[in-house]
Amino acid sequence: MNDEKFMDGKQKIRNIILKLDEGRVTPDEAKRLFEQGMSTIEECDSILNCYKGKREEIS
Amino acid sequence: MRTYYFTDILIKNRYPQGISSLTMAEKINVLQQIQEIYGITPSEIQSVSVLSQNIKQILTTHFTSVLVLGEVTNFNKASSGHIYFDLKDEKSEIACTLFMSMQKNVDFNLDNGLQVLVKGEIATYEPRSRYQINIMQILPVGEGLSILKFKQLKEKLAKEGLFDESRKKRIPILPRKIGIMTSKNSAAFKDIVNVVDSRFPKMDIVIAPVIVQGKNASEDVIRGLNLLSKIDEVDTIILARGGGSAEELMVFNDEALVRAISASKKPLITGIGHEKDTTLADLVADLRASTPSTAAKAAVYDVKKLKDELTSLERHLERSYKTYLASRKVYKKDVEIKEKNREIAKYKVITIILISLIILISFIIIAWVSP
Numbered sequence: 001m002n003d004e005k006f007m008d009g010k011q012k013i014r015n016i017i018l019k020l021d022e023g024r025v026t027p028d029e030a031k032r033l034f035e036q037g038m039s040t041i042e043e044c045d046s047i048l049n050c051y052k053g054k055r056e057e058i059s
Numbered sequence: 060m061r062t063y064y065f066t067d068i069l070i071k072n073r074y075p076q077g078i079s080s081l082t083m084a085e086k087i088n089v090l091q092q093i094q095e096i097y098g099i100t101p102s103e104i105q106s107v108s109v110l111s112q113n114i115k116q117i118l119t120t121h122f123t124s125v126l127v128l129g130e131v132t133n134f135n136k137a138s139s140g141h142i143y144f145d146l147k148d149e150k151s152e153i154a155c156t157l158f159m160s161m162q163k164n165v166d167f168n169l170d171n172g173l174q175v176l177v178k179g180e181i182a183t184y185e186p187r188s189r190y191q192i193n194i195m196q197i198l199p200v201g202e203g204l205s206i207l208k209f210k211q212l213k214e215k216l217a218k219e220g221l222f223d224e225s226r227k228k229r230i231p232i233l234p235r236k237i238g239i240m241t242s243k244n245s246a247a248f249k250d251i252v253n254v255v256d257s258r259f260p261k262m263d264i265v266i267a268p269v270i271v272q273g274k275n276a277s278e279d280v281i282r283g284l285n286l287l288s289k290i291d292e293v294d295t296i297i298l299a300r301g302g303g304s305a306e307e308l309m310v311f312n313d314e315a316l317v318r319a320i321s322a323s324k325k326p327l328i329t330g331i332g333h334e335k336d337t338t339l340a341d342l343v344a345d346l347r348a349s350t351p352s353t354a355a356k357a358a359v360y361d362v363k364k365l366k367d368e369l370t371s372l373e374r375h376l377e378r379s380y381k382t383y384l385a386s387r388k389v390y391k392k393d394v395e396i397k398e399k400n401r402e403i404a405k406y407k408v409i410t411i412i413l414i415s416l417i418i419l420i421s422f423i424i425i426a427w428v429s430p
Contacts (some may be wrong), residue, residue, distance in 0.1 A: 001294065003231035004364075013372045020379035023386055030387075034380040041373045047233065050367055051261035057243075058267050058286050 002047050009044040013037050108185075115183040118190055122181035125192060127153070128200065128429035142169065143340045144191070146177060154191035167199050167207045174201035202305070209312050213339060216314075221321045223344045228326040230346055232360050234294030236263040238282060238287035238325070241299040243268035247330070251299060254355035259362040265293055271300040277313035284319055284327075295358045296323070298340065299330040299351035303413070311338035320344060330354025 016037040019025055025033065075289035081089065090101040105113070117287065128250070140159035145152040155177060157165070169175070172243070178196040181187065199207045216222065237255065241247045255262050267283035270276045280298065287293050310316070311331055317339045318349050320327055329344040330351040341347040348354035 001231070002235050003233040003294065006233045010368070010372065013376060017372075017375050019378045020376075020383045021214045023383055024395070025383075027384075027387055030380065030383050034376065037376045041369055041376070044369055045366070048362060048369075051259070051263055052259040056263075056265045058265060058290070 001025070006027055006047050009047075010031050011041045013044075016040075072337040107188075110166050110189045112184050114188060114190075115185055118181045118183055124178070124180060126134055127177045127179075127192065129153075129175065129177070131169060131171055131175055134169065141159065144169075144171075146175070154189070155194055155199060156182075156191055157194045161194055161196075165197060167210065168199065172202075173199060174204075176200050177314040205306075205309065210337070212312065212314055213316075213342070216317060216339065216343070221317065226321070227345045230296050230326050230328065230357060233365075234262075234358065235292040236265055236290070236294065237293045237358050238290065238293040238296040239264060239266045240287065241266075241301065241351065242271050242295065245271075245301060247299045250350075250352045251297060251330075251355040254352050255359050258356070261361045261362075262359055263292075265290055272303065272307050272310060276310040278315045280310070280316055281319045282321060288323060288325055293325060296325050296327045297330060297351075297354045297358050298327060298344070299354055301351065302333045302336070306337075308332050308336055313339075316340060317343050328357050330352045335339075349423035 016033045019033055020030060091106065093099055093104070094101055121333075127146055129148050132145045132147050132152065134142070134144040139161075142157040143160065144155055144157075146155050166316075167173075176198045177194050178198075179192040179194040181190055182193045184191070198204075220226065239248065239251055241251070248266070252264070255264065265287060267286050270279040270284040284296065284298075287296050298421075300311070309329065320343045326345040328339075328346045329341045329343060329347055329394060330348040330353055331338055334349065337347070346354075346357055348357050409429055
């Protein structure tokens with residue numbers, strides 16, 4: 001479901017930011033977290049862009 | 060005319076204060092004069108009180124139990140607790156009294172304009188020769204009956220917990236598709252589409268056109284709900300209808316429809332009528348919006364705001380990482396300087412020890428060489 005993916009994604013990014021702000025990670029771990037965060041942002045963005053504006057009618 | 064002649068006779072006989080104050084002898088005298096002048100037999104004449112008593116007797120004998128259908132008007136609840144009103148139809152009105160002791164079985168709001176069926180007895184108030192219905196039972200009919208039915212069904216469903224907040228499903232922020240149930244060419248549908256287009260132009264929509272008024276409307280809405288429920292990607296459903304009279308909105312109080320909404324696995328938002336209208340469908344829905352437009356707003360988030368949120372998170376992430384890296388560089392420099400200082404200190408100590416040793420050895424050699 002888009003909703004869950006999007007919401008989970010945002011939460012994941014927030015957690016990464018928190019860890020980086022705390023500064024208790026190694027440089028390698030920080031790099032990995034940063035890349036993971038950027039990739040999650042891309043995923044969230046692609047969720048927003050997956051809509052087509054279709055109008056269907058059922059009866 | 061007869062009143063005039065009576066007065067004339069009374070004046071003639073010098074009784075201007077009226078017949079009620081006459082003595083029996085004087086009354087007999089008056090009656091004799093009437094007989095002489097008009098030829099009316101005194102035994103045919105009744106006093107007001109006797110006539111009033113006779114009317115009362117006839118009414119209370121012949122109308123001990125009446126059933127009357129009419130509309131309530133001139134409703135008044137007295138400080139005593141008794142209720143007074145008139146029951147009317149196109150041509151006539153009749154006074155009614157609902158004593159407080161008879162009000163315990165009235166489980167609806169009695170008020171002007173309600174159609175009611177009244178069961179009671181005719182009672183008269185002798186001193187004023189007035190008659191009225193003393194109500195023993197009163198039942199709402201027409202719109203009144205609908206209100207009562209609505210109230211009873213609402214209580215029943217509430218007892219079953221259908222309106223409980225704990226049953227309500229969360230409305231997703233990003234539904235894959237929105238399902239819309241309303242009349243296809245209605246203003247309500249246009250309003251919803253306009254709102255969706257303005258907030259999330261590429262949102263995918265599935266419309267199930269349904270009849271939202273009249274005899275088969277409830278069945279049709281249930282059919283539409285079943286159709287939309289079968290489409291996996293429809294994550295939110297809107298049930299909408301523009302404003303209308305209470306009677307037109309009655310379809311949304313149908314028990315079968317309310318139960319179908321309650322059983323729906325997908326979250327449902329209602330946007331029925333106007334702000335003031337609350338139907339049972341509204342109460343059972345996961346979210347009640349006051350109008351179709353508001354329902355659309357609740358179903359679809361502003362995509363621009365969602366994108367802005369992502370942009371903001373991206374910037375925050377980049378900033379946090381840069382800050383982290385910067386802090387690591389400062390830390391590294393600190394460590395290097397400290398290590399250098401430690402090395403210098405170490406060499407200083409070694410140098411001092413060496414110099415001390417050399418001086419000591421020099422003294423020993425001098426002492427040993429000298430005689």
